[in-house]
Amino acid sequence: xxxxxxxxxxxxxxxxxxxxxxxxxxxxxxxxxxxxxxxxxxxxxxxxxxxxxxxxxxxxxxxxxxxxxxxxxxxxxxxxxxxxxxxxxxxxxxxxxxxxxxxxxxxxxxxxxxxxxxxxxxxxxxxxxxxxxxxxxxxxxxxxxxxxxxxxxxxxxxxxxxxxxxxxxxxxxxxxxxxxxxxxxxxxxxxxxxxxxxxxxxxxxxxxxxxxxxxxxxxxxxxxxxxxxxxxxxxxxxxxxxxxxxxxxxxxxxxxxxxxxxxxxxxxxxxxxxxxxxxxxxxxxxxxxxxxxxxxxxxxxxxxxxxxxxxxxxxxxxxxxxxxxxxxxxxxxxxxxxxxxx
Amino acid sequence: xxxxxxxxxxxxxxxxxxxxxxxxxxxxxxxxxxxxxxxxxxxxxxxxxxxxxxxxxxxxxxxxxxxxxxxxxxxxxxxxxxxxxxxxxxxxxxxxxxxxxxxxxxxxxxxxxxxxxxxxxxxxxxxxxxxxxxxxxxxxxxxxxxxxxxxxxxxxxxxxxxxxxxxxxxxxxxxxxxxxxxxxxxxxxxxxxxxxxxxxxxxxxxxxxxxxxxxxxxxxxxxxxxxxxxxxxxxxxxxxxxxxxxxxxxxxxxxxxxxxxxxxxxxxxxxxxxxxxxxxxxxxxxxxxxxxxxxxxxxxxxxxxxxxxxxxxxxxxxxxxxxxxxxxxxxxxxxxxxxxxxxxxxxxxxxxxxxxxxxxxxxxxxxxxxxxxxxxxxxxxxxxxxxxxxxxxxxxxxxxx
Numbered sequence: 001x002x003x004x005x006x007x008x009x010x011x012x013x014x015x016x017x018x019x020x021x022x023x024x025x026x027x028x029x030x031x032x033x034x035x036x037x038x039x040x041x042x043x044x045x046x047x048x049x050x051x052x053x054x055x056x057x058x059x060x061x062x063x064x065x066x067x068x069x070x071x072x073x074x075x076x077x078x079x080x081x082x083x084x085x086x087x088x089x090x091x092x093x094x095x096x097x098x099x100x101x102x103x104x105x106x107x108x109x110x111x112x113x114x115x116x117x118x119x120x121x122x123x124x125x126x127x128x129x130x131x132x133x134x135x136x137x138x139x140x141x142x143x144x145x146x147x148x149x150x151x152x153x154x155x156x157x158x159x160x161x162x163x164x165x166x167x168x169x170x171x172x173x174x175x176x177x178x179x180x181x182x183x184x185x186x187x188x189x190x191x192x193x194x195x196x197x198x199x200x201x202x203x204x205x206x207x208x209x210x211x212x213x214x215x216x217x218x219x220x221x222x223x224x225x226x227x228x229x230x231x232x233x234x235x236x237x238x239x240x241x242x243x244x245x246x247x248x249x250x251x252x253x254x255x256x257x258x259x260x261x262x263x264x265x266x267x268x269x270x271x272x273x274x275x276x277x278x279x280x281x282x283x284x285x286x287x288x289x290x291x292x293x294x295x296x297x298x299x300x301x302x303x304x305x306x307x308x309x310x311x312x313x314x315x316x317x318x319x320x321x322x323x324x325x326x327x328x329x330x331x332x333x334x335x336x337x338x339x340x341x342x
Numbered sequence: 343x344x345x346x347x348x349x350x351x352x353x354x355x356x357x358x359x360x361x362x363x364x365x366x367x368x369x370x371x372x373x374x375x376x377x378x379x380x381x382x383x384x385x386x387x388x389x390x391x392x393x394x395x396x397x398x399x400x401x402x403x404x405x406x407x408x409x410x411x412x413x414x415x416x417x418x419x420x421x422x423x424x425x426x427x428x429x430x431x432x433x434x435x436x437x438x439x440x441x442x443x444x445x446x447x448x449x450x451x452x453x454x455x456x457x458x459x460x461x462x463x464x465x466x467x468x469x470x471x472x473x474x475x476x477x478x479x480x481x482x483x484x485x486x487x488x489x490x491x492x493x494x495x496x497x498x499x500x501x502x503x504x505x506x507x508x509x510x511x512x513x514x515x516x517x518x519x520x521x522x523x524x525x526x527x528x529x530x531x532x533x534x535x536x537x538x539x540x541x542x543x544x545x546x547x548x549x550x551x552x553x554x555x556x557x558x559x560x561x562x563x564x565x566x567x568x569x570x571x572x573x574x575x576x577x578x579x580x581x582x583x584x585x586x587x588x589x590x591x592x593x594x595x596x597x598x599x600x601x602x603x604x605x606x607x608x609x610x611x612x613x614x615x616x617x618x619x620x621x622x623x624x625x626x627x628x629x630x631x632x633x634x635x636x637x638x639x640x641x642x643x644x645x646x647x648x649x650x651x652x653x654x655x656x657x658x659x660x661x662x663x664x665x666x667x668x669x670x671x672x673x674x675x676x677x678x679x680x681x682x683x684x685x686x687x688x689x690x691x692x693x694x695x696x697x698x699x700x701x702x703x704x705x706x707x708x709x710x711x712x713x714x715x716x717x718x719x720x721x722x723x724x725x726x727x728x729x730x731x732x733x734x735x736x737x738x739x740x741x742x743x
Binding site for chain 2: 065066068071072238242245248249251
């Protein structure tokens with residue numbers, strides 16, 4: 001059978017041991033699927049969403065309640081976005097815990113990390129596009145953090161907010177970032193990331209002599225497994241979207257001062273918890289940036305395991321990276337739990 | 343395919359949105375999707391004109407109950423005085439000019455029924471919490487530098503800062519009847535707050551205050567509605583408690599429970615609003631210290647004296663407020679050329695019309711019933727024209743109870 005375009009994106013064969021769920025967790029593939037869901041549902045939402053302060057809330061309510069299947073599309077977009085953060089984080093942990101970042105995959109590791117950062121920014125900008133009382137605190141607090149950056153804080157704030165306080169200029173900027181400024185790099189980097197997976201020799205595997213078995217699976221089998229993963233993930237996503245609607249609150253009104261919900265979106269709760277303890281710049285800007293840079297430097301600064309240890313979980317040669325990354329993950333989870341249950 | 347079927351099934355479970363585009367706002371509202379059973383509130387507030395949101399607030403596009411109701415003003419009652427300006431106000435609605443008779447909100451907010459200034463002053467003075475009997479405090483702090491009564495401001499009555507324990511007891515037990523107070527439990531007290539306390543007929547309907555069908559505003563206010571506050575019992579100065587009445591009168595004559603009170607036939611046959619005017623009930627826009635200052639209708643307002651006929655006014659202007667009031671409550675077909683009674687302050691008694699031959703006809707505002715009566719002048723009445731208190735008239739005209 002001549003391979004289709006989709007089959008052609010895959011290598012003809014890959015080692016069976018590394019094509020297993022328990023090795024890859026399917027996280028990268030599911031992330032790609034979620035991005036595709038987000039692109040489609042987001043494009044549909046663009047037909048109805050109006051990025052002005054007085055129309056943003058009502059237009060989202062129109063999508064959620066009045067447009068046929070609009071609520072479902074919005075819920076799918078919301079849940080896919082939340083899931084993407086989780087799946088991308090799991091993918092990152094998988095890569096670190098299997099030492100898949102060692103050369104020649106160092107650069108692709110950076111691309112992946114950039115994609116995670118882009119996903120977080122997309123999630124935050126999308127969250128702010130609700131422009132309702134539920135997001136006002138996070139919008140104000142999040143943008144105010146920019147002011148704390150030494151030397152360039154005022155400029156960064158002006159760049160992001162477009163005025164002395166969040167308003168119409170902020171909303172249109174967040175919208176432009178969300179549907180274009182961040183999506184375009186996400187798509188380009190995603191394509192590059194996938195290209196580099198192939199270019200770097202496919203999934204990280206030990207050299208042929210170090211493999212327990214020479215068994216390989218065909219691209220047909222690989223595509224079949226990917227389709228199965230997409231199907232399961234799709235059903236789960238649909239179930240989530242039908243079970244729980246994406247949150248909505250009354251639109252922000254001029255002059256409203258009460259804070260309906262002084263809580264960051266869940267993926268930034270760990271930062272909010274840090275902010276309760278520390279200086280806004282150090283807790284809200286420096287620490288998250290330092291952690292990102294630290295993660296980015298892992299393949300460059302820490303000794304990686306020899307290639308013979310690749311293709312399995314927790315290779316001893318990558319212990320330090322595993323401990324550091326695991327500690328960061330646990331720290332974030334712990335801070336999030338603390339923020340949820342103070 | 344299954345997923346699509348599930349999605350389609352889920353979509354089919356949702357109610358079909360019912361849109362209303364009120365002419366006043368021009369913005370679509372979907373409240374009727376769930377609230378199709380709510381009747382139009384009044385002929386003066388047609389649903390097609392006002393919709394729901396201009397009065398109630400809320401999220402007009404939301405079909406999720408929590409979100410849709412999240413920004414409603416005053417919960418079920420947008421006329422509560424805490425939100426009345428946003429709900430009922432506006433130059434063309436109920437906070438317009440006094441000259442056009444559209445200053446209902448300003449008047450109601452300064453009315454003694456709202457400020458409770460007289461009761462508060464009486465109790466505070468009686469128990470030594472203030473040096474004079476004049477009104478100083480109200481339920482809310484209000485100011486009116488141009489108040490014709492000379493009383494230009496009331497500070498907020500704050501029992502927590504009133505060291506006098508009797509005043510605190512009064513505050514705890516006796517603040518049930520001003521227009522911002524929640525009513526006491528019991529069907530006999532059932533009323534809303536704010537404008538709806540009087541204008542939403544709750545008395546005698548037997549329906550719960552939270553029933554969606556209780557969606558009505560009227561100027562045809564029956565005496566029973568007044569009785570949700572008035573005529574329900576006594577506030578005792580001795581123990582600073584409210585003592586509800588315990589009798590169950592079978593007719594109007596015996597319904598007024600004060601044993602010393604005397605009544606003429608019109609007082610127990612008509613409804614309160616048939617004689618008492620808008621200004622008396624809702625205030626005149628000035629701050630008053632007690633009820634006596636604002637209540638001025640007497641027997642002679644309608645009946646005149648042995649030497650004077652009641653005051654009248656011939657209707658020549660189609661924009662006369664009398665026509666507007668009669669339009670709101672069409673119990674009488676007023677026409678240009680009709681002569682109606684007016685009070686000494688010039689308020690139209692638009693439901694009382696002079697008949698050829700010297701008699702008058704009164705149409706009950708709540709009952710629609712037609713009564714005729716004659717003036718005192720020309721009768722056998724020998725009452726001193728200068729002494730026209732109701733007590734004087736009751737000497738001859740009260741009915742034995």
